[in-house]
Amino acid sequence: xxxxxxxEKAGVSIATVSRVLNGSSSVSDKTKKKVLxxxxxxxxxxxxxxxxxxxxxxxxIGIMCADSSDLYLAKGIYHIEQKLRSNGYDSILCCTGxxxxxxxxxxxxxxxxxxxxxxxxxxxFIYETEEENRYIIDAAKQVPLMLLNADLDAPNVYSVMxxxxxxMYNAALKMIRSGVKDILYFYNSTSYxxxxxxxxYRAAMEEKHLLSDERLxxxxxxxxxxxxxxxxxxxxxxxxxxxxxxxxxxxxTLALAALKYARNMHYRVPEEFSVLGYNNSMLAVCCDPELxxxxxxxxxxxxxxxxxxxGVLGGNEMPKKTIFSGEIIERGTTR
Amino acid sequence: xxxxxxxEKAGVSIATVSRVLNGSSSVSDKTKKKVLxxxxxxxxxxxxxxxxxxxxxxxxIGIMCADSSDLYLAKGIYHIEQKLRSNGYDSILCCTGxxxxxxxxxxxxxxxxxxxxxxxxxxxFIYETEEENRYIIDAAKQVPLMLLNADLDAPNVYSVMxxxxxxMYNAALKMIRSGVKDILYFYNSTSYxxxxxxxxYRAAMEEKHLLSDERLxxxxxxxxxxxxxxxxxxxxxxxxxxxxxxxxxxxxTLALAALKYARNMHYRVPEEFSVLGYNNSMLAVCCDPELxxxxxxxxxxxxxxxxxxxGVLGGNEMPKKTIFSGEIIERGTTR
DNA sequence: TTGAAAGCGCTAACAC
DNA sequence: GTGTTAGCGCTTTCAA
Numbered sequence: 259x260x261x262x263x264x265x266e267k268a269g270v271s272i273a274t275v276s277r278v279l280n281g282s283s284s285v286s287d288k289t290k291k292k293v294l295x296x297x298x299x300x301x302x303x304x305x306x307x308x309x310x311x312x313x314x315x316x317x318x319i320g321i322m323c324a325d326s327s328d329l330y331l332a333k334g335i336y337h338i339e340q341k342l343r344s345n346g347y348d349s350i351l352c353c354t355g356x357x358x359x360x361x362x363x364x365x366x367x368x369x370x371x372x373x374x375x376x377x378x379x380x381x382x383f384i385y386e387t388e389e390e391n392r393y394i395i396d397a398a399k400q401v402p403l404m405l406l407n408a409d410l411d412a413p414n415v416y417s418v419m420x421x422x423x424x425x426m427y428n429a430a431l432k433m434i435r436s437g438v439k440d441i442l443y444f445y446n447s448t449s450y451x452x453x454x455x456x457x458x459y460r461a462a463m464e465e466k467h468l469l470s471d472e473r474l475x476x477x478x479x480x481x482x483x484x485x486x487x488x489x490x491x492x493x494x495x496x497x498x499x500x501x502x503x504x505x506x507x508x509x510x511t512l513a514l515a516a517l518k519y520a521r522n523m524h525y526r527v528p529e530e531f532s533v534l535g536y537n538n539s540m541l542a543v544c545c546d547p548e549l550x551x552x553x554x555x556x557x558x559x560x561x562x563x564x565x566x567x568x569g570v571l572g573g574n575e576m577p578k579k580t581i582f583s584g585e586i587i588e589r590g591t592t593r
Numbered sequence: 594x595x596x597x598x599x600x601e602k603a604g605v606s607i608a609t610v611s612r613v614l615n616g617s618s619s620v621s622d623k624t625k626k627k628v629l630x631x632x633x634x635x636x637x638x639x640x641x642x643x644x645x646x647x648x649x650x651x652x653x654i655g656i657m658c659a660d661s662s663d664l665y666l667a668k669g670i671y672h673i674e675q676k677l678r679s680n681g682y683d684s685i686l687c688c689t690g691x692x693x694x695x696x697x698x699x700x701x702x703x704x705x706x707x708x709x710x711x712x713x714x715x716x717x718f719i720y721e722t723e724e725e726n727r728y729i730i731d732a733a734k735q736v737p738l739m740l741l742n743a744d745l746d747a748p749n750v751y752s753v754m755x756x757x758x759x760x761m762y763n764a765a766l767k768m769i770r771s772g773v774k775d776i777l778y779f780y781n782s783t784s785y786x787x788x789x790x791x792x793x794y795r796a797a798m799e800e801k802h803l804l805s806d807e808r809l810x811x812x813x814x815x816x817x818x819x820x821x822x823x824x825x826x827x828x829x830x831x832x833x834x835x836x837x838x839x840x841x842x843x844x845x846t847l848a849l850a851a852l853k854y855a856r857n858m859h860y861r862v863p864e865e866f867s868v869l870g871y872n873n874s875m876l877a878v879c880c881d882p883e884l885x886x887x888x889x890x891x892x893x894x895x896x897x898x899x900x901x902x903x904g905v906l907g908g909n910e911m912p913k914k915t916i917f918s919g920e921i922i923e924r925g926t927t928r
Numbered sequence: 929t930t931g932a933a934a935g936c937g938c939t940a941a942c943a944c
Numbered sequence: 945g946t947g948t949t950a951g952c953g954c955t956t957t958c959a960a
Contacts (some may be wrong), residue, residue: 260936260937260938261938262936262937272937272938272939273939273940276940280939282939282940284932304937304938305937305938307936307937307938308937308938308939309935309937309938309939310938311936312937312938312939312940313938313939332929353939358937432940503941548936
């Protein structure tokens with residue numbers, strides 16, 4: 259069933275059918291109805307390829323994420339997909355994994371698919387050297403590139419992010435003021451936002467001259483989901499003689515592990531041990547006591563990102579960088 | 594950059610370029626190399642639309658799920674996307690929400706996009722009446738339809754699922770044998786798999802003549818993420834006089850709520866109160882004590898689903914229905 | 929082994 | 945308001 263069949267059955271030209279299909283220019287109500295009737299009756303739907311061929315757009319946005327089963331990224335994808343759809347765009351999802359080579363391959367694949375834009379969900383796409391980020395810079399020559407929670411200065415690359423540095427700085431300061439001095443920072447990502455968070459913690463601790471022992475900054479290298487291993491990591495630290503009565507974690511899972519560690523050590527939480535998480539995910543209310551966590555306004559970020567992308571696609575001048583501030587959601591693991 | 598440019602630069606016809614591009618038929622090694630060189634040098638990639646127009650396939654599979662931020666569905670999407678990619682297929686993701694109308698709209702949209710197949714992730718796509726399932730049956734006339742964790746008998750529809758009934762039946766029996774008699778069933782979905790799970794619980798309880806009070810079967814109608822509301826639901830039950838010392842939940846989140854309820858009531862777990870979850874998700878190891886949960890082998894299901902889909906796409910005869918059995922992962926909330 | 933040319937289904941510029 | 949027609953970039957006969 260093609261536009262030719264419809265035009266024939268309706269007794270008009272293909273151009274007229276195309277016009278009613280696209281709601282464009284002037285078609286008399288009568289012919290319009292006639293065509294619509296035939297279309298309805300035949301259950302005809304236009305061929306997206308042919309349309310794309312001519313227009314050179316599929317109204318499709320590529321979404322890349324390292325791992326769609328990550329709680330935080332999954333939520334981001336969800337919001338983005340929804341908002342895209344409500345703007346008349348579809349999405350192609352690419353789960354790239356964490357390797358640079360597969361990321362580069364994925365981004366090229368999306369471009370091959372003629373997506374109208376690409377959204378990079380999560381800060382792990384940005385590396386430290388320009389060389390490593392070249393795959394993004396190059397891709398941006400072809401389509402607009404949107405970064406969620408990351409930052410890269412390059413033409414046609416737009417960043418929307420949460421102010422992780424300030425959020426962490428404020429949260430750390432708050433915990434210090436609550437009386438906890440020996441606060442361990444527990445993180446598992448050296449992505450852009452990971453580095454910013456750590457810097458926030460560092461600034462607060464150093465300001466108060468509390469970062470006496472570099473072991474207070476702890477990188478956890480294991481699996482993102484292996485809570486046991488995280489607990490083991492903290493246990494090892496404790497056994498090696500490091501003393502800490504507070505943990506600030508770069509994400510809720512790590513914080514949860516810290517909470518389980520505290521329970522294991524028979525610390526009373528929050529009286530003797532404080533824990534702070536990040537992302538304010540579902541996990542935060544799944545434990546007992548519930549986790550104090552930083553909410554980085556994911557949905558707001560996504561909304562803004564899509565608005566910006568739509569603007570760019572519409573040919574408008576749009577802000578290259580937008581920063582929202584986070585918020586500490588106080589629950590039972592801090593005083 | 595088109596095939597014409599390449600053909601010109603290489604001094605051959607577009608047909609020849611097309612041939613080397615598709616590795617088809619016989620091209621002399623010399624011309625092949627020449628063409629390949631030019632392609633490389635120009636960084637040319639073929640236009641997917643034009644190709645699709647002719648071939649009428651995009652090597653793309655549509656993935657539908659109600660909510661990609663659901664822990665379980667997200668994991669399923671992740672595995673599916675990975676395995677699809679390793680088979681040379683891309684995926685378009687559609688988060689449909691839970692309404693029938695939006696599901697039908699999404700499935701049509703995917704067909705419009707000329708996907709080669711559609712995967713429905715999660716059992717909430719199947720309804721009770723054939724009328725409601727018509728949108729699937731109709732879609733299957735155009736492309737193969739794969740169901741993950743659901744079941745529907747129709748031409749060109751293939752189902753891969755976990756044996757939820759038996760898993761629940763066994764788990765319930767086990768809990769009964771451990772000495773818990775008043776077991777509440779706590780569920781939030783009347784999807785196909787939701788119904789099967791409930792039936793498994795029912796069968797075990799009735800076999801032991803333990804289902805005296807219909808209030809032991811409790812549907813929770815609220816948000817999937819609102820743990821507080823779930824706890825509230827159980828509290829309300831208790832206050833209304835219902836006595837129960839065990840909870841079997843249709844998913845880990847509900848089980849987690851039950852665990853928090855138990856703690857709230859100062860029951861000792863598992864000595865005085867047992868809890869069983871479903872999905873063996875990350876949540877199971879996030880609480881204290883850790884949750885006994887049923888693992889339904891999601892990755893295996895996904896692997897099999899993709900294998901089947903590839904077979905169907907390759908024109909082979911494939912099993913219409915495949916059932917795997919689940920496994921109880923014992924942790925700290927059952928004796 | 930290669931080239932010429934006819935589509936694939938649609939949009940949009942241009943004529944009427 | 946409506947029809948004609950030239951592409952869009954590629955695959956695939958059919959000839960050579």
